[in-house]
Amino acid sequence: MSSTIPHIEAVPLAEPTGRTSPARDETSLHEEILARLRDYIVEGHVADGGRLSERQLCEMLGVSRTPLREALKVLAAEGLVELLPNRGARVRPLSAADIQELFDLMGGLEGLAGRLACEKISEEGIEKIAQYHHDMYGFYMRQDMQGYFRMNQLIHRAIVDAAANATLHATYESLAGRIRRVRFSANFARKRERWSEAMREHELILDALRRRAGSELSDILFQHLRNKGAAAIAYFGEEQTNAAPAPEGKPARVD
Amino acid sequence: MSSTIPHIEAVPLAEPTGRTSPARDETSLHEEILARLRDYIVEGHVADGGRLSERQLCEMLGVSRTPLREALKVLAAEGLVELLPNRGARVRPLSAADIQELFDLMGGLEGLAGRLACEKISEEGIEKIAQYHHDMYGFYMRQDMQGYFRMNQLIHRAIVDAAANATLHATYESLAGRIRRVRFSANFARKRERWSEAMREHELILDALRRRAGSELSDILFQHLRNKGAAAIAYFGEEQTNAAPAPEGKPARVD
DNA sequence: AAGTAAAAAATTGCATGCAATCATGGGTGT
DNA sequence: ACACCCATGATTGCATGCAATTTTTTACTT
Numbered sequence: 001m002s003s004t005i006p007h008i009e010a011v012p013l014a015e016p017t018g019r020t021s022p023a024r025d026e027t028s029l030h031e032e033i034l035a036r037l038r039d040y041i042v043e044g045h046v047a048d049g050g051r052l053s054e055r056q057l058c059e060m061l062g063v064s065r066t067p068l069r070e071a072l073k074v075l076a077a078e079g080l081v082e083l084l085p086n087r088g089a090r091v092r093p094l095s096a097a098d099i100q101e102l103f104d105l106m107g108g109l110e111g112l113a114g115r116l117a118c119e120k121i122s123e124e125g126i127e128k129i130a131q132y133h134h135d136m137y138g139f140y141m142r143q144d145m146q147g148y149f150r151m152n153q154l155i156h157r158a159i160v161d162a163a164a165n166a167t168l169h170a171t172y173e174s175l176a177g178r179i180r181r182v183r184f185s186a187n188f189a190r191k192r193e194r195w196s197e198a199m200r201e202h203e204l205i206l207d208a209l210r211r212r213a214g215s216e217l218s219d220i221l222f223q224h225l226r227n228k229g230a231a232a233i234a235y236f237g238e239e240q241t242n243a244a245p246a247p248e249g250k251p252a253r254v255d
Numbered sequence: 256m257s258s259t260i261p262h263i264e265a266v267p268l269a270e271p272t273g274r275t276s277p278a279r280d281e282t283s284l285h286e287e288i289l290a291r292l293r294d295y296i297v298e299g300h301v302a303d304g305g306r307l308s309e310r311q312l313c314e315m316l317g318v319s320r321t322p323l324r325e326a327l328k329v330l331a332a333e334g335l336v337e338l339l340p341n342r343g344a345r346v347r348p349l350s351a352a353d354i355q356e357l358f359d360l361m362g363g364l365e366g367l368a369g370r371l372a373c374e375k376i377s378e379e380g381i382e383k384i385a386q387y388h389h390d391m392y393g394f395y396m397r398q399d400m401q402g403y404f405r406m407n408q409l410i411h412r413a414i415v416d417a418a419a420n421a422t423l424h425a426t427y428e429s430l431a432g433r434i435r436r437v438r439f440s441a442n443f444a445r446k447r448e449r450w451s452e453a454m455r456e457h458e459l460i461l462d463a464l465r466r467r468a469g470s471e472l473s474d475i476l477f478q479h480l481r482n483k484g485a486a487a488i489a490y491f492g493e494e495q496t497n498a499a500p501a502p503e504g505k506p507a508r509v510d
Numbered sequence: 511a512a513g514t515a516a517a518a519a520a521t522t523g524c525a526t527g528c529a530a531t532c533a534t535g536g537g538t539g540t
Numbered sequence: 541a542c543a544c545c546c547a548t549g550a551t552t553g554c555a556t557g558c559a560a561t562t563t564t565t566t567a568c569t570t
Contacts, residue, residue, distance in 0.1 A: 028340050029523080030328065054552075064525045066321065069553085070328045073285065077329045079422070085283050086531050086552055101422045108367025108423070115477065116359060167334070167356045168363070171426060215474050222370065222473075284553080309522075319555045324523085341522055341561050 033061055033071040041080050041091055042177045052081065052089040079178055094182055096233050102179050103229025109172050110156065110225055111218035114205070116163035118214035126210060129158050133206045140199050148195075155202070159209070159221075184232045194231050201227070288316055288326045296335050296346055297432045307336065307344040334433055349437055351488050357434050358484025364427050365411065365480055366473035369460070371418035373469035381465060384413050388461045395454050403450075410457070414464075414476075439487045449486050456482070 027035075037057070046052065058068050072089050075081040082092040094102075117125075136151035160172050201224045208217035282290075292312070301307065313323050327344050330336040337347040349357075372380075391406035415427050456479045463472035 030338075055550090065552090066524055066526090070325050073325045074328050074332045077332060079425075083285075088532095088552065098422070101420045104371065104420055105367070105423050105426065108363055108370070111473075112360070112363025112366070112477070115363070165356045165359055167353070167430075168360050170334075171360065175422075215470075218366075218473065218477075219470050222367070310520090320522090321554055321556090343522065343562095 029063065029067055030070060033063060033067055034074055036061060037068075037071050037075060038080065038177065041075070042181050044181055044183055046091045048091060048182075049082075049093040050091045052091065054088065078174055080181070091181075094178070096236055099179070099182065099233055099236060100229055102175055103225055103232065106172070106175055106179065107222040107225030107229070109168060109175070110159065111222040113160040113163040113165075113168060113172070114209065114217035114221045115214040116165060116168075117159050118209060118212040118217055120164050121162040121209070121212075125158070125162050129155055129162075129209065130206060132158065133202060136202065137199070140195070152198075152202075155205075159205075182232075182236070184235050191231060194227075197227065198224070284318065284322055285325060288318060288322055289329060291316060292323075292326050292330060293335065293432065296330070297436050299436055299438055301346045303346060303437075304348040305346045307346065309343065333429055335436070346436075349433075351491055354434070354437065354488055354491060355484055357430055358480055358487065361427070361430055361434065362477040362480030362484070364423060364430070365414065366477040368415040368418040368420075368423060368427070369464070369472035369476045370469040371420060371423075372414050373464060373467040373472055375419050376417040376464070376467075380413070380417050384410055384417075384464065385461060387413065388457060391457065392454070395450070407453075407457075410460075414460075437487075437491070439490050446486060449482075452482065453479070 040046070040060075041052075052072070054065050054068060054072075058065055061068065072081060072083065076083045076089070076092075080092060082090045084090065132151050132155045136148055136155065139145075139147035139151060160169060163169075201220065204220045205217065205224065208220055295301070295315075296307075307327070309320050309323060309327075313320055316323065327336060327338065331338045331344070335347060337345045339345065387406050387410045391403055391410065394400075394402035394406060415424060418424075456475065459475045460472065460479065463475055
């Protein structure tokens with residue numbers, strides 16, 4: 001039962017003795033632990049509500065308990081981890097309601113990003129997104145979900161980047177990580193109609209962006225995320241009931 | 256020069272020996288340290304960029320360095336504190352650009368809150384906000400800024416609460432704390448016209464809420480926050496240049 | 511006297527230690 | 541057999557210790 005942490009190799013972050021290596025240290029040890037732990041959790045290597053033993057994680061990362069615990073507190077504050085008093089850390093389980101909240105919030109943030117992007121983006125920026133959109137449409141026509149998802153993500157990130165607001169960006173990324181932990185196999189295989197609907201929404205997004213209609217784009221993006229969330233929740237419900245013991249496949253994400 | 260931490264008394268959080276007090280402990284020590292440190296910083300007791308010495312804070316809170324450092328890392332992740340490698344913690348300074356970003360983001364979140372509130376708020380909830388609004392108008396007529404600000408805050412919080420989204424609420428509060436640290440004396444004393452403009456905006460807010468016009472309310476709230484931010488930045492600029500050495504008065508907040 | 515170099519003091523970063531708490535298993539009683 | 545209780549081991553929470561810095565002080569040179 002101690003095999004809950006398979007996927008990450010045990011390369012120590014710090015030299016066996018002394019402090020952080022003097023030469024090759026780009027980022028602080030704290031940042032490094034934080035990043036690796038966050039990845040470890042976001043990648044979904046631990047089940048929902050799964051225990052995060054300090055000793056195990058220490059061995060995995062090759063550090064002592066003090067910096068590890070600091071990282072856990074940060075992740076708990078971020079909402080990825082749950083800290084039970086005297087009973088250790090667990091991966092914070094996400095209920096359907098939590099997921100709905102997260103999608104709504106992401107919708108608000110993307111809506112804001114779209115609004116700001118309309119004010120700030122350059123014509124070249126718009127053309128780049130138009131190019132992504134065009135490529136995405138190609139994947140859609142060829143029914144290539146992998147490619148579609150990749151371009152889709154590029155578009156959404158480009159909009160958030162174009163908002164040119166670092167605080168928004170950081171908040172967005174944090175929430176995205178929390179959601180990403182739940183892999184929705186709700187790809188479009190079974191929901192062909194949602195796929196075409198999403199594609200139509202993206203037409204509206206590009207159109208509003210081209211017209212720099214911020215308020216309108218904000219509405220569209222919010223609704224787009226909400227629909228995405230609804231599809232995710234629908235699948236999530238199915239998955240919960242079907243309850244495949246270890247859904248370890250490589251499921252795509254919703255939209 | 257060691258008198259940078261005046262305003263908080265040195266009541267230890269933990270008993271001199273052993274762990275947390277067994278009887279009266281409601282929240283964990285970590286939460287307690289976090290809350291007190293956050294307050295300490297948000298209340299503005301330390302200057303922008305001011306040093307946060309571990310030893311001083313330990314004495315102030317009556318805990319050892321380990322839990323204190325955990326709290327500092329969390330606050331750093333929240334953006335309230337800046338951690339310089341080997342050089343300790345400082346209060347993260349806010350540039351005018353940072354403030355603008357924060358207000359834009361708050362605008363996005365309040366806009367989202369308004370949109371969600373339109374879907375979820377009860378008629379009684381609307382009437383309560385209408386009551387606040389009415390009271391606020393009274394204070395406005397009597398030129399009572401204190402009272403006006405109080406009601407104003409109640410309204411904004413009520414909208415966020417009505418959105419009934421805990422994740423949104425937490426994100427909002429965190430950002431609000433970061434902004435609150437900067438006390439804008441930009442009360443309406445010198446900007447009478449902004450005051451009346453803000454009052455008009457609030458009329459629109461209440462009206463849109465009553466009609467449950469979510470998208471419209473979202474726009475209005477975003478613009479309201481943006482105007483608020485512009486006023487704050489305008490004052491912030493003045494203050495920066497005037498540079499009163501220790502603006503220790505009890506300035507009100509903008510809008 | 512101003513600037514620089516070296517030494518001393520203070521501070522940070524992490525590992526370890528110890529008490530308190532939680533988890534587990536075996537035994538007893540009904 | 542089932543429930544309850546206590547002993548044992550594992551784990552968490554915090555304090556402390558020590559090496560690697562940084563900062564301050566002191567001494568010295570030009």
